[in-house]
Amino acid sequence: MSAITRDEVAHLARLSRLALTDDELDHYATQLDAIIESVAKVAEVAAEDVPPSSHALPLTNVFRADEVRQSLTPDQALGGAPAVEDDRFRVPRILGEEA
Amino acid sequence: MTAGTIMPYDEALERFEPVLGLETHVELGTRSKMFCGCKTTFGAPPNTQVCPTCLAFPGALPVANAQAIESTIRIGLALNCSIAEWCRFARKNYFYPDMPKNYQISQYDEPLCFDGYVDVEVDGKTVRIEIERVHLEEDTGKSTHVGGATGRIHGADYSIVDYNRAGIPLVEIVTKPIPGADRLAPEVARAYVTELREIMRSLGVSDVRMEEGSLRCDVNVSLMPRGSSEWGTRTETKNVNSLRSVERAVRSEIERQAAVLAGGGTITQETRHFHEDTGTTTSGRSKEEAQDYRYFPEPDLVPIAPDPAWVAELKAALPELPSVKRKRLQAEWGLSDLDMQAMHNADAIDLVEATVAAGAPAADARKWWMGELARKSNESGTPLADLPITPEQIARVTELVASGALNDKLAREVLEGVLAGEGTPDEVVERRGLKIVNDEGELSAIIDQVLADNADAAEKVRSGKIAAAGALVGGVMRASKGKADAARARQLILEKLGVSE
Numbered sequence: 035m036s037a038i039t040r041d042e043v044a045h046l047a048r049l050s051r052l053a054l055t056d057d058e059l060d061h062y063a064t065q066l067d068a069i070i071e072s073v074a075k076v077a078e079v080a081a082e083d084v085p086p087s088s089h090a091l092p093l094t095n096v097f098r099a100d101e102v103r104q105s106l107t108p109d110q111a112l113g114g115a116p117a118v119e120d121d122r123f124r125v126p127r128i129l130g131e132e133a
Numbered sequence: 134m135t136a137g138t139i140m141p142y143d144e145a146l147e148r149f150e151p152v153l154g155l156e157t158h159v160e161l162g163t164r165s166k167m168f169c170g171c172k173t174t175f176g177a178p179p180n181t182q183v184c185p186t187c188l189a190f191p192g193a194l195p196v197a198n199a200q201a202i203e204s205t206i207r208i209g210l211a212l213n214c215s216i217a218e219w220c221r222f223a224r225k226n227y228f229y230p231d232m233p234k235n236y237q238i239s240q241y242d243e244p245l246c247f248d249g250y251v252d253v254e255v256d257g258k259t260v261r262i263e264i265e266r267v268h269l270e271e272d273t274g275k276s277t278h279v280g281g282a283t284g285r286i287h288g289a290d291y292s293i294v295d296y297n298r299a300g301i302p303l304v305e306i307v308t309k310p311i312p313g314a315d316r317l318a319p320e321v322a323r324a325y326v327t328e329l330r331e332i333m334r335s336l337g338v339s340d341v342r343m344e345e346g347s348l349r350c351d352v353n354v355s356l357m358p359r360g361s362s363e364w365g366t367r368t369e370t371k372n373v374n375s376l377r378s379v380e381r382a383v384r385s386e387i388e389r390q391a392a393v394l395a396g397g398g399t400i401t402q403e404t405r406h407f408h409e410d411t412g413t414t415t416s417g418r419s420k421e422e423a424q425d426y427r428y429f430p431e432p433d434l435v436p437i438a439p440d441p442a443w444v445a446e447l448k449a450a451l452p453e454l455p456s457v458k459r460k461r462l463q464a465e466w467g468l469s470d471l472d473m474q475a476m477h478n479a480d481a482i483d484l485v486e487a488t489v490a491a492g493a494p495a496a497d498a499r500k501w502w503m504g505e506l507a508r509k510s511n512e513s514g515t516p517l518a519d520l521p522i523t524p525e526q527i528a529r530v531t532e533l534v535a536s537g538a539l540n541d542k543l544a545r546e547v548l549e550g551v552l553a554g555e556g557t558p559d560e561v562v563e564r565r566g567l568k569i570v571n572d573e574g575e576l577s578a579i580i581d582q583v584l585a586d587n588a589d590a591a592e593k594v595r596s597g598k599i600a601a602a603g604a605l606v607g608g609v610m611r612a613s614k615g616k617a618d619a620a621r622a623r624q625l626i627l628e629k630l631g632v633s634e
Contacts (some may be wrong), residue, residue: 045425100165123296
């Protein structure tokens with residue numbers, strides 16, 4: 035079982051837009067390692083004849099009919115947004131200066 | 134590498150062989166979104182078709198739209214794909230504000246449909262395009278970038294987002310790499326997207342309007358030196374929003390990449406943006422956007438397991454596909470490959486078919502749509518199908534011509550009137566007074582006048598120079614303001630002058 039490296043945590047942090055300090059990187063590397071080790075225990079009980087599963091319930095084909103339902107009003111939709119402009123959600127600059 | 138350096142197309146093709154790949158996105162025309170009941174109307178005021186699910190409010194859960202699943206399977210079947218017996222949705226994680234969830238529900242290693250093909254005709258040859266996969270996902274919201282000179286994301290101060298489009302069912306159709314198209318690569322790409330569009334229309338699953346974004350195409354191009362069997366690095370050009378642009382984007386990328394490679398450079402695997410105004414591409418995505426999507430099975434949606442019996446039913450109920458229909462109509466109408474291709478390129482086949490169904494002879498229907506109306510369409514830049522005239526109206530005009538009530542010249546005026554919004558063909562005939570002069574007495578009087586005014590010509594005809602009658606017929610047509618039946622006028626003129634053909 036290979037340990038989660040600091041670099042991997044840094045990579046994940048970047049993808050998740052999280053600013054982590056060096057101490058935090060070490061801390062989370064250790065924690066993530068423990069989590070993965072725990073989850074890996076499943077492999078010990080899963081025999082060859084047990085297929086990997088992604089859902090707890092043996093359900094398939096849960097669909098809804100193609101019917102229109104009431105949407106929110108723009109006020110309701112935008113009411114909780116930190117910033118609004120022209121009835122649209124206003125978001126900070128997406129790409130940095132260097133792009 | 135100098136930006137904008139290109140190698141002329143012919144030279145590029147002498148030295149390199151292109152390999153194509155096309156990813157096409159089709160917005161399905163369902164009434165409601167993929168995972169919630171919001172409407173999908175195009176052009177609605179911003180953020181009026183959104184709800185807790187498509188805005189990713191905490192606790193809201195998606196449920197898949199049955200109609201979207203069915204449409205995707207029908208698309209797969211029409212593209213000769215195998216249909217998965219069991220597959221799942223997957224989460225594609227990324228941080229970009231066009232999806233409020235910070236992920237898009239898509240499919241990853243288990244697409245609903247896979248391994249198909251579609252045949253297209255280019256330059257009289259059939260080219261088989263292999264389909265890698267057809268999968269179902271949700272469309273993203275629409276961002277507007279504010280600040281900066283160009284309205285583009287680069288240099289913008291901030292962005293504003295409308296989520297009306299977020300969650301509309303989106304089908305992605307991916308081809309396998311297409312080698313061997315050679316110098317016809319741009320035409321092959323265009324023919325493929327055209328064929329897809331027609332297949333979607335015949336299935337009735339999408340309105341496939343490229344200008345509204347319900348059909349979008351990403352074009353992958355790579356080059357390899359002639360004689361090599363190892364494919365080069367590809368680029369992916371986005372923002373290709375018309376059939377013509379598909380063709381231009383392929384050509385422009387071939388010319389650009391050839392110049393880079395010939396100059397000793399290397400092609401960077403990147404996303405590029407197509408610019409409608411210049412017909413060229415520019416480098417798009419920055420390193421900051423380098424993707425690592427961390428796909429995993431979508432926990433909020435259970436797997437899809439289409440019943441094979443149901444899939445067989447859908448397959449049996451598929452409509453006649455466009456390529457099959459074209460072959461049938463070509464035989465029925467007795468047209469050459471060239472004529473049929475011209476009608477196909479003009480998007481006139483369905484219109485002619487509908488006109489024939491409304492009672493017009495095929496030759497007449499084709500004549501009007503490919504002649505007068507194609508001209509109007511070109512002049513106004515309006516697609517044929519969007520001209521304000523119906524196949525039924527064209528059929529009525531051909532009927533009026535066949536009955537002798539109109540001649541071709543008057544018929545053209547009737548069409549003009551209909552296009553100008555003056556009413557149905559019969560109303561235009563009535564209002565503009567376009568009925569042919571059928572009254573023999575009136576026609577006879579006009580002819581007498583014309584013969585008197587053109588005594589020289591009349592004399593020539595009388596003495597046997599029948600060719601001179603043309604000028605007299607012309608005189609009658611002018612005098613009647615085009616409303617005379619030219620053939621009948623000619624008959625009467627010859628009778629009056631005591632000669633026969």
